[in-house]
Every structure is written in structure tokens, then in C-alpha cells.
Amino acid sequence: MAGTGSFLGGVHPPEGKQYSEHQAIEVVPTPKQVMVLLSQHLGKPCEPKVAKKDKVTAGQMIGSVEAFVSAPVHSPVNGTVKDITLAPHPVIGRTMAIAIDTDPADNTPKRPAAERFGRDFRPEQYTAQQICEAIAQGGLVGMGGAGFPTRVKVEPNPAMPKDTLVINGCECEPFITCDYRVMLEWTWQVMAGIRLAARASGCSKVLIGIEVNKPDAIRVFEQAAAELKDAFKMQVVPLRTKYPQGGERQLITSILGKQVATGGIPPAIGICVLNVATCAAIAEAVVLNQPLTHRVVTVTGRAIARPGNYYVPVGMSVADLIEHCGGLTETAAKVIFGGPMMGPAIADLSQPITKTSGAVTLLTAEDVTRAKFEKRQTACIRCGRCLAACPEHLNPTRIAHAIKYGRLDVAENYYMAACIECGCCSYVCPANIELTGYIKTGKLQKARAAKKLG
Amino acid sequence: MLSKITVTPAPHISSKLSTQTIMLDVIIALTPAIGAAVIFFHDRALVLIGSCVLACLWTERICNWIRKQPSTIGDLSAVVTGIILALSLPPAMPWWAAVMGGAFAIAIVKVLFGGLGGNIFNPAMAARAFLTACFGVLMTTWTAPATIDAAMPQMGPMQTEAITQATPLAWAKMAVKKETSTETLKAQLSKTFWGNEGGCLGETSALALLVGGAYLLWRKTITWHIPLTVLAAAAAFSAVFYFIDPSRYANPLFHILSGGMLLGALFIATDPVTAPLTSKGMLVFGAGVGALIMLIRIIGEYPEGVMYAVLVMNALAPLIDRAFKMVPAGGIPNVK
Numbered sequence: 001m002a003g004t005g006s007f008l009g010g011v012h013p014p015e016g017k018q019y020s021e022h023q024a025i026e027v028v029p030t031p032k033q034v035m036v037l038l039s040q041h042l043g044k045p046c047e048p049k050v051a052k053k054d055k056v057t058a059g060q061m062i063g064s065v066e067a068f069v070s071a072p073v074h075s076p077v078n079g080t081v082k083d084i085t086l087a088p089h090p091v092i093g094r095t096m097a098i099a100i101d102t103d104p105a106d107n108t109p110k111r112p113a114a115e116r117f118g119r120d121f122r123p124e125q126y127t128a129q130q131i132c133e134a135i136a137q138g139g140l141v142g143m144g145g146a147g148f149p150t151r152v153k154v155e156p157n158p159a160m161p162k163d164t165l166v167i168n169g170c171e172c173e174p175f176i177t178c179d180y181r182v183m184l185e186w187t188w189q190v191m192a193g194i195r196l197a198a199r200a201s202g203c204s205k206v207l208i209g210i211e212v213n214k215p216d217a218i219r220v221f222e223q224a225a226a227e228l229k230d231a232f233k234m235q236v237v238p239l240r241t242k243y244p245q246g247g248e249r250q251l252i253t254s255i256l257g258k259q260v261a262t263g264g265i266p267p268a269i270g271i272c273v274l275n276v277a278t279c280a281a282i283a284e285a286v287v288l289n290q291p292l293t294h295r296v297v298t299v300t301g302r303a304i305a306r307p308g309n310y311y312v313p314v315g316m317s318v319a320d321l322i323e324h325c326g327g328l329t330e331t332a333a334k335v336i337f338g339g340p341m342m343g344p345a346i347a348d349l350s351q352p353i354t355k356t357s358g359a360v361t362l363l364t365a366e367d368v369t370r371a372k373f374e375k376r377q378t379a380c381i382r383c384g385r386c387l388a389a390c391p392e393h394l395n396p397t398r399i400a401h402a403i404k405y406g407r408l409d410v411a412e413n414y415y416m417a418a419c420i421e422c423g424c425c426s427y428v429c430p431a432n433i434e435l436t437g438y439i440k441t442g443k444l445q446k447a448r449a450a451k452k453l454g
Numbered sequence: 455m456l457s458k459i460t461v462t463p464a465p466h467i468s469s470k471l472s473t474q475t476i477m478l479d480v481i482i483a484l485t486p487a488i489g490a491a492v493i494f495f496h497d498r499a500l501v502l503i504g505s506c507v508l509a510c511l512w513t514e515r516i517c518n519w520i521r522k523q524p525s526t527i528g529d530l531s532a533v534v535t536g537i538i539l540a541l542s543l544p545p546a547m548p549w550w551a552a553v554m555g556g557a558f559a560i561a562i563v564k565v566l567f568g569g570l571g572g573n574i575f576n577p578a579m580a581a582r583a584f585l586t587a588c589f590g591v592l593m594t595t596w597t598a599p600a601t602i603d604a605a606m607p608q609m610g611p612m613q614t615e616a617i618t619q620a621t622p623l624a625w626a627k628m629a630v631k632k633e634t635s636t637e638t639l640k641a642q643l644s645k646t647f648w649g650n651e652g653g654c655l656g657e658t659s660a661l662a663l664l665v666g667g668a669y670l671l672w673r674k675t676i677t678w679h680i681p682l683t684v685l686a687a688a689a690a691f692s693a694v695f696y697f698i699d700p701s702r703y704a705n706p707l708f709h710i711l712s713g714g715m716l717l718g719a720l721f722i723a724t725d726p727v728t729a730p731l732t733s734k735g736m737l738v739f740g741a742g743v744g745a746l747i748m749l750i751r752i753i754g755e756y757p758e759g760v761m762y763a764v765l766v767m768n769a770l771a772p773l774i775d776r777a778f779k780m781v782p783a784g785g786i787p788n789v790k
């Protein structure tokens with residue numbers, strides 16, 4: 001069964017990619033200090049492996065933990081450990097982090113490695129085990145979203161054999177363009193990563209999903225795929241431009257016409273999904289032995305002087321990054337850690353960039369007013385728009401209102417757990433109810449209650 | 455600079471829709487019907503629509519004061535209720551009765567049930583039921599549009615101003631009994647379509663209602679589910695009777711175009727607050743409304759059934775929603 005290139009539900013927010021889509025990836029100068037969070041992945045947080053005043057070098061492993069679902073962290077710079085302390089985390093509030101003062105004498109910024117990869121790259125030089133090991137050592141996590149450790153995804157699992165590798169090049173979130181630039185500028189590095197991942201996971205089929213609003217990326221990848229004569233089939237699948245096309249579950253439906261069961265995971269139906277930036281990181285980790293310490297971050301919106309795509313050390317603060325981009329404009333009103341649909345708004349700009357943060361979006365007072373405050377909130381008029389927009393086919397208003405009135409049991413009965421927090425329901429709601437906000441709160445309450453019991 | 459930075463939950467952008475724009479769309483869609491009412495009933499239409507809308511707005515404002523809430527009239531939902539109530543009143547209705555209806559719709563049916571979104575029953579239809587209960591005679595005194603040439607047979611002697619006239623539905627019930635020729639029936643049908651027809655303010659022109667309904671569908675303010683199922687169910691129901699005995703029962707097209715059927719299918723049953731949320735639920739709801747309308751028209755005592763049909767299905771809407779729960783995209787999870 002093949003997919004239709006789309007899924008049921010979803011919304012069409014304004015794309016807003018024009019601010020940064022034509023800006024080539026730019027290397028930022030090394031900041032004076034970086035703050036490397038010890039929890040940048042889904043799973044158990046790392047423990048620090050260095051002490052205060054220790055000298056560290058770029059790429060050195062500075063935190064890790066013994067757990068299956070985990071990924072070590074590395075220093076992006078040469079310098080000295082200044083402190084091991086609490087730092088802001090966009091989702092869980094605060095978490096431990098290692099603060100490193102960079103060595104002013106030795107702070108040439110790391111450059112992207114794309115030119116080291118070409119069409120003649122041969123993935124056969126590496127065994128599946130070598131590849132998995134390098135991915136694990138490099139601290140790779142899914143760079144498009146939740147930050148699931150890549151090793152766990154790629155490594156063959158006899159209980160759930162994988163046959164299809166789906167590459168996520170959708171970048172459906174409005175404003176963000178980092179994956180798009182990576183696809184255009186680092187095409188062969190991404191290709192190398194894809195081929196390594198296919199080899200390691202044992203997948204015989206590779207499908208690359210790209211939204212049709214990125215015709216350049218589709219063309220480049222189609223050409224590249226045609227030039228390679230790999231043992232597995234590699235195919236570029238153009239997908240309808242719709243949010244959240246890049247949601248893992250939606251992507252699988254669009255490309256393959258298959259549905260991941262509620263509460264299930266893609267490997268259960270033989271699928272492994274990787275984001276393009278993650279593939280680029282795989283190539284770097286396996287071939288060059290370089291861990292994930294830098295990533296491309298889109299800084300965008302109307303409230304920033306120089307929007308663009310920047311090659312940023314993981315751990316650089318949002319404030320430093322904004323400063324490098326010319327600073328906020330007078331009208332800045334909201335700083336979003338990520339894109340406008342899913343990214344949390346932050347007030348503390350000392351927030352460090354993480355492995356999963358693809359963007360910092362700066363909205364003006366006007367943007368914010370237009371979106372939220374100008375239209376007063378009313379009661380739910382039961383119009384059903386949130387139901388129609390929900391890509392997981394839930395009943396957002398029922399769930400959100402149950403949570404509002406303290407009925408977690410009712411919310412669960414309406415499958416609160418299946419919500420992917422995409423924000424489509426809040427986006428369409430004419431009554432301007434923060435449906436997604438309520439549902440996130442409900443999930444947190446549920447998690448807390450479960451912790452108390454367990 | 456930091457002090458100006460706000461933090462709210464994601465998403466940080468939203469569609470252009472608001473409750474107000476949706477209500478405004480409904481008002482826009484009702485303008486052809488309002489226009490038709492004004493053309494056919496002149497100042498009667500203006501007086502009734504005006505008194506209903508003002509009564510609804512003032513009642514809502516007063517309720518806001520009493521409950522010490524900020525004003526909610528800006529969401530325009532009271533205006534919609536007022537217009538729909540007025541359009542479902544007979545033109546001879548005195549203005550003070552219309553005002554009572556409007557006040558009842560807002561104060562009792564809407565605010566007492568929790569205000570916008572909380573009411574179980576469509577306020578306009580519940581108010582109409584209230585008026586029928588209070589002023590039965592007024593509610594069934596139909597006036598032909600002032601422009602009518604009294605061409606319809608079997609109607610009483612011409613009065614000077616307003617002709618007391620049976621609605622086409624009552625007339626159809628009567629006419630078939632008296633074996634009127636098919637030509638007269640056809641003439642009646644075309645009148646129903648273009649307007650110039652006895653009945654409530656908003657029932658006179660099917661064309662005006664269809665134009666408004668098309669606008670709502672085009673704007674995606676309503677979906678096809680409810681209107682289509684109401685009309686399909688009504689057509690199917692009446693077709694059965696028509697085929698059994700065409701001489702006793704009016705044909706389906708006539709039923710669909712006449713009376714409050716279109717107003718009900720396009721503007722009343724589609725009231726989101728009192729209809730089910732899920733699309734499957736909407737299909738059941740619409741089919742129920744359509745079938746009940748015909749049941750009342752053909753078998754029941756009243757010539758017109760939209761009001762009761764909608765009210766009955768309103769009461770069932772929560773049950774329908776519970777019966778047709780959304781199935782998650784990945785299916786119902788095995789373990790909860």
C-alpha cells in the first residue's frame with residue numbers, strides 16, 4: 001500500500017520561510033561561554049564526567065549515563081569547566097548543565113564538514129556494528145523533535161525487524177529553514193548518513209519525504225538518488241505542504257499509507273524515521289569521528305535584525321545568538337525556542353541551544369497581537385474545527401475542557417495520551433481557547449500522578 | 455527590552471477565524487433572506503427583525519451586568535439568534551411579542567444554561583416554541599406578502615391590508631384533499647422558490663436561503679453534513695409517501711422548498727452549539743431532524759415541524775456525541 005502524500009486533518013499556517021530560506025548556513029564565532037545541558041534527549045539525564053576547573057577540548061565527552069535510552073554529551077569548544085549548575089530547559093524548566101569558559105587563545109569555530117563528503121562515498125567500508133557504535137558514541141539524538149537517541153532507533157532489534165527507512169525532510173513547522181538549508185548545502189553529507197543508517201538498520205527501502213513547497217530540495221535529492229547505485233531502493237516522495245506533515249506518525253501515513261497504532265512506535269511496523277539533519281550528523285560521527293556538538297539553527301521572524309541559518313555550538317545561549325544576529329528589534333514581543341506552532345516561548349534568554357533546537361523565532365508585538373490578544377477568547381462554540389484539524393483524530397475540546405475541570409479520567413477516556421501536541425487545534429479554534437496548552441498541562445498532571453503512585 | 459517579552463503556550467500563531475467572524479458570516483449569509491422578507495413584507499419585516507435583534511442584544515447586555523461579566527454582545531451571537539427568531543415568526547406578530555421571544559431566547563435558553571456554548575437548545579427555536587405556547591393564535595396567523603395577487607385558490611375573502619392566508623404547507627394539505635389541478639401545484643412550487651409566498655418572514659424565498667447557505671458552505675462556516683442529511687432524509691421520507699399516494703401527499707421537492715425546511719437545514723440545525731461535534735454525529739443529527747420534520751408535517755397535527763424537530767434533536771445531541779466518539783488515527787489503543 002502506498003501513501004497519498006497526505007494525511008487527514010492538519011492545518012495550513014502561513015509558511016513564513018521567506019525571512020531565512022535564501023540565507024546560506026553561516027558559522028558563528030565561538031561564544032565566551034557555553035552551557036551544555038545534561039538532558040538533551042528523551043530518557044535518563046547524563047551525569048557529569050568532568051569536574052570544576054577541568055580543561056576540556058572540543059569533542060571531548062563530558063557527560064554520559066549507563067542506560068539504554070540515553071545519549072552522551074560533548075564539549076563543543078576548548079576551554080575550562082567553570083561550573084556544574086542548574087540551567088534553564090525549555091520544556092522541563094531547569095536541569096543540570098556544564099558551563100564551559102572557552103579558551104580565548106584557541107577558539108576558532110568548528111566548520112561544517114560537508115565538503116568532506118561526495119558522491120563517491122562508500123558506506124560498505126563500515127560494518128553495521130561500527131556504525132551503531134559511532135552513533136552511540138557521538139551522542140546523536142533526533143534533531144527534529146523530541147530528541148530520541150538515534151542509536152536506539154537505528155540499531156537492529158530482533159523483536160521488531162525494520163525494512164523501511166523514512167527520511168524526514170518535510171520541515172513543516174512555519175518559519176524554520178535549517179533542514180532546508182542542510183538539504184541544499186550538505187546534500188552529499190546527508191546522503192552518506194542515509195546510506196550508513198540504511199546499512200546499519202538493515203532497511204532495504206529508503207523513502208525521502210519532502211514537502212512540495214521545497215522544489216529545490218526535491219530536485220537536488222532526486223538527482224543525487226539517481227546517481228547512486230545502492231543495493232537498496234532510494235526514492236524521493238514529494239508530499240503535500242501541510243502542517244504537521246513532518247510529524248513522525250503523519251509522515252508514515254503520507255508516504256506509506258500505513259498507520260502507527262495509537263501508543264505504538266514506528267519500528268512496530270518495520271519503519272525507522274530519521275530527520276535529514278540527524279543523517280548529516282550520522283555521517284560526521286561515523287566517518288569523521290566527530291560527535292554532535294554543533295547544529296544549524298534558524299534565527300528568524302520579523303523581530304530580528306539579521307534572520308538566517310547559523311552553524312551554532314550546542315550550549316551557546318539564545319542571548320549570544322540573538323546578539324550575533326544583530327539583536328532584537330524595538331518591536332520584539334516574543335522569543336520562541338523553536339517554531340511558532342510547537343516551540344515554547346521563553347523569557348530567560350540565557351537558555352542554551354540544545355541538540356534538538358532547530359530555531360529561535362522572534363515575533364513582533366504585532367504578530368503576537370494578531371494571533372492572540374486582538375481576538376478575545378470566548379466559550380467553546382462547539383464548532384468542531386479542532387476535531388477536523390486534529391491529525392490524530394482526537395476530540396481536543398472534550399479533552400481540554402475535561403482537564404480544565406479537573407477530570408483527568410475523562411480526558412484519558414478521550415485518548416489524551418495520543419495527542420502529539422502539534423498545536424493544530426489551538427491554531428484553528430475561533431474561540432481562541434488554548435486547547436494544546438490545556439492538554440499539555442493534563443499530560444504533565446498525569447505524569448506527576450503516575451510518579452506519586454509508582 | 456526583556457520586560458516586553460510575553461510568554462504564552464504554543465502555538466504562537468493562529469488562524470484568522472474568531473467567534474465573531476463566524477457569527478458575522480452567518481449574518482452576511484442571512485442578508486438575502488432578510489432582503490426577501492423586506493421586499494415581501496415591507497415594514498413588518500423591519501419591525502420584527504429590529505425588535506428581535508434589539509431584544510436579544512439588550513437582554514444579553516443586561517444579563518452581563520447582573521452577572522458582573524464583561525460585555526459579550528461583541529461576539530454577535532445574540533444578533534444571529536435575533537435574526538433567526540425573527541425570520542421564523544409570522545409577519546403579523548406584534549412587536550412586543552417578538553421582544554418577549556428575544557428576551558426569552560437569551561435570558562432563559564442561553565444565559566441560564568451557561569451562556570454561549572453552554573445552551574442545549576437552539577435559543578431561537580426554543581423561544582419560538584415559547585411564543586407558540588403563549589400566543590398560539592398569533593403564531594398561526596399567516597399573512598400573505600403584501601404584493602400577492604390573491605391568486606391562490608381556496609383562500610378566504612380578500613382583506614384590505616393583510617390577507618390572512620394559510621401557509622403553502624397547510625394549503626398543500628388542504629389542496630390535495632380538494633384535488634387541485636397539477637398546474638396550480640406547479641405555480642405554487644415556483645412561487646415557493648422565488649419568494650412571494652405565505653409563511654414566516656424567512657420562509658418566503660427558497661432562493662434567498664440557498665444563496666445564503668451556499669455562502670456559508672463556501673466560507674466553510676458550516677460543513678455539508680447537516681444540511682445535506684436534513685434535506686436527504688426529508689426527501690426520502692416524503693418520497694415514500696408520495697409514491698404510495700401522490701394524490702394525497704405533496705411531492706418531495708415541494709416539501710424541501712417550502713416552509714421552514716431550508717431555513718432549518720441551512721441555518722438552524724447547523725447552529726454549532728446545539729449540534730453534535732463529530733462529523734458522524736452530525737450525519738445522524740441531520741437525518742434525525744429531516745425525518746422528524748416530515749413525520750410532523752405528514753403525520754402530526756402541525757403543518758410545520760422544523761421547530762420541534764430541531765428541539766428534539768438538540769436534546770439528543772449530547773447522547774449522539776457520546777455514541778460517536780472520535781476514533782484516534784492509530785485506532786483505539788488496546789490497553790488504557
Ligand code: SF4
Nearest residue numbers: 390419420422423425
Ligand atoms: S489534540 Fe493534540 S494532536 Fe490533536 S490537534 Fe490538538 S495538539 Fe494536535
Ligand code: SF4
Nearest residue numbers: 380381383384386429
Ligand atoms: S475549535 Fe474551539 S470553538 Fe470549535 S469546537 Fe474546538 S474548542 Fe470549541
